[in-house]
Amino acid sequence: MKSVVSKKAAAAILTGVLALSGVLAGCSSDSASNKKEETxxxxxxxxxxxxxxxxxxxxxxxxxxxxxxxxxxxxxxxxxxxxxxxxxxxxxxxxxxxxxxxxxxxxxxxxxxxxxxxxxxxxxxxxxxxxxxxxxxxxxxxxxxxxxxxxxxTRVLYYRKDLLEEVGYKEAPKTWDELRDAAKKLAARGKDQYGISIDTNEQSLAFMFARQNGSKLIDGNKTLFNEKEFVEAVEYLNGFFKDGSAPIDLGIDIIPAFKEGMLPMFISGPWMVKIINDQTPDLEGKWGTAVLPAKENNTSTLxxxxxxxxxxxxxxxxxxxxxxxxxxxxxxxxxxxxxxxxxxxxxxxxxxxxxxxxxxxxxxxxxxxxxPMPVIKPFERIAQTFLSSFEKVYRSGADVQKEMDEFNKKAEDILNK
Structure with missing residues (x-):
């Protein structure tokens, strides 16, 4: 027997379907909303x-x-x-x-x-x-x-205001010549007195000074570490050791040496501010920070x-x-x-x-x-190689130009591998 659905029944069925669709759509919407809120x-x-x-x-x-x-x-x-x-x-x-x-x-x-x-x-x-x-x-x-x-x-100059004033510097040294002069005068105060600390483990220091002297350090695939600008910077740093302005092996940490006045100047980063304030509160007002002294410029490392x-x-x-x-x-x-x-x-x-x-x-x-130091893959190794070459200079008195010639060759080999 053929089933017949009345118009009224059909309408009721259609209404139900639409209502169900709405419910399903609502569930779908809620699911999407929940999905968006997932953590x-x-x-x-x-x-x-x-x-x-x-x-x-x-x-x-x-x-x-x-x-x-x-x-x-x-x-x-x-x-x-x-x-x-x-x-x-x-x-x-x-x-x-x-x-x-x-x-x-x-x-x-x-x-x-x-x-x-x-x-x-x-x-x-x-x-x-x-x-x-x-x-x-x-x-x-x-x-x-x-x-x-x-x-x-970055690196700046830390200095004892009171001790520099005693040797004629009411402000921090502003040039390479002034830094050298101040260090000599401070070292002349007597036995076990120095002018500045030159951190021989700070691998960026010489490169930083070389930039201040106009060195590009590296030009493409060519290293420039045996050229005049770089060699002069190494000679300048070594000069502090040669004239006794900087100790080679002091045997005492920088903070007590700074506090006692043995080392009235050093170059370092921002972390030292809190350390000095925490460990030497009695130095308040007697020390300061200054931008680095300049040669052609006063570029610091970053x-x-x-x-x-x-x-x-x-x-x-x-x-x-x-x-x-x-x-x-x-x-x-x-x-x-x-x-x-x-x-x-x-x-x-x-x-x-x-x-x-x-x-x-x-x-x-x-x-x-x-x-920053040159943003190239091998620079870390180049810098470590320099520290070995520089040690021969300040510790053994090796000829600067000769050592930099050898270092430059090693650096170029590292760069171009």
């Missing part, structure tokens, strides 16, 4: 002491980005390089990585770091003009931007750390949001409060905590004239 967890690898403080900043980021959680993994600096190599090989690693400035070339060359260039418009906090030029240089490799500056350090996004991250958007947050001036000022690390963001330096601090303010001035 994304990004893994951040932090190195050394910074990693211990990073969760404090990450908590603030999470409050502003409720759907993103940050998991910080602390990795010792001496283990970090090998761990990163393993991550590159397996294509399994963190979403965000803290990178030492000298590591960028190696890992960018290996394809481990995401090029941030396509994202600069969407994330304006990452724009290169927000940061000191020297800091930006440390993030570049060939045609890509492989990271964003996080915090910086270091610090960058933040990069791992090329194989599955959480690209969340990782970029985290980098953007860490790049904000107010975030970098907060990081300064927590860790005493200097901001890479130029606007952050307008904060009164920096402008009203006589010691840190000098670092901001020096950052206007600071450059």
């Amino acid at each position: 994304t967890t990004i893994n951040v690898w932090g190195m050394g002491e910074e990693a211990k403080s990073l969760p404090k900043i990450a908590e603030q980021f999470e409050k502003e980005n409720e759907n993103i959680k940050v998991k910080v993994q602390a990795i010792p600096w001496d283990k970090a390089h090998d761990k990163l190599l393993t991550a590159v090989a397996s294509k399994k690693g963190p979403d965000v990585i803290q990178m030492g400035t000298t590591w960028i070339p190696e890992f960018a060359d290996a394809g481990a770091l995401k090029d941030l260039t396509p994202y600069l418009e969407k994330y304006p906090e990452l724009a290169t003009e927000n940061f000191y030029e020297g800091s930006v240089e440390t993030t570049k490799y060939e045609n890509i931007i492989a990271g964003v500056p996080w915090y910086v350090d 270091g610090g750390s960058n933040l990069s996004v791992f090329e194989h991250t599955k959480n690209e958007e969340a990782a970029l949001k985290f980098l953007s947050y860490m790049s904000k001036p107010e975030t970098q000022v907060k990081w300064l409060e927590i860790t005493n690390s200097l901001p890479a963001n130029k606007e952050a330096w307008e904060d009164k905590s920096l402008q009203e601090n006589e010691y840190y303010k000098v670092f901001g001035e020096q950052l206007e004239n600071a450059q």
Whole structure:
């Protein structure tokens, strides 16, 4: 018997179908909404002491980005390089990585770091003009931007105001000649008295002075370490040892030597400000920081750390949001409060905590004239090779030109391997 459905019944069926469709559509909509609200967890690898403080900043980021959680993994600096190599090989690693400035070339060359260039418009906090030029240089490799500056350090002159005034310097030395003269006069005070500390383990020191003397260090595939500008800088540094203005092996740490006046001048980074204030409070008002003395210029070295996004991250958007947050001036000022690390963001330096601090303010001035060491893969090895050559000069009295000829040949071989 043929089934017949009345128009009224058909209408009722159609109404039911439409109602069910609405319910299903609502479920689908709710599912999409729930999906959007799902929490994304990004893994951040932090190195050394910074990693211990990073969760404090990450908590603030999470409050502003409720759907993103940050998991910080602390990795010792001496283990970090090998761990990163393993991550590159397996294509399994963190979403965000803290990178030492000298590591960028190696890992960018290996394809481990995401090029941030396509994202600069969407994330304006990452724009290169927000940061000191020297800091930006440390993030570049060939045609890509492989990271964003996080915090910086540079080198300035620390000096005892009271002791320099006693030898005729009411202000810090402003030129190479003045630095040499002041060091000689301070060393002439008597036995076991010196003028300045020249840190022979600071691998960037001679390269920094060479730049002040007009050296380009490296030109393409050609090393320039045996040319006049570089050789003169090495001779200048060695001169402090030769005339007794600087000790070769003092046998005492720099802080007590600075406190007792044995070493009234030294060149170092921002971390020494807190150390001096904490360990020698009785020196308050008797010491200061100054931009480096100049020859042709007073260029200082520039270091610090960058933040990069791992090329194989599955959480690209969340990782970029985290980098953007860490790049904000107010975030970098907060990081300064927590860790005493200097901001890479130029606007952050307008904060009164920096402008009203006589010691840190000098670092901001020096950052206007600071450059990283050459951003090339083999430079670390070149710098270590120099330290061996320089030791022959200051410890054994080897001829500077001869040693630099030999060092230059070794450096060129390293560069062109």
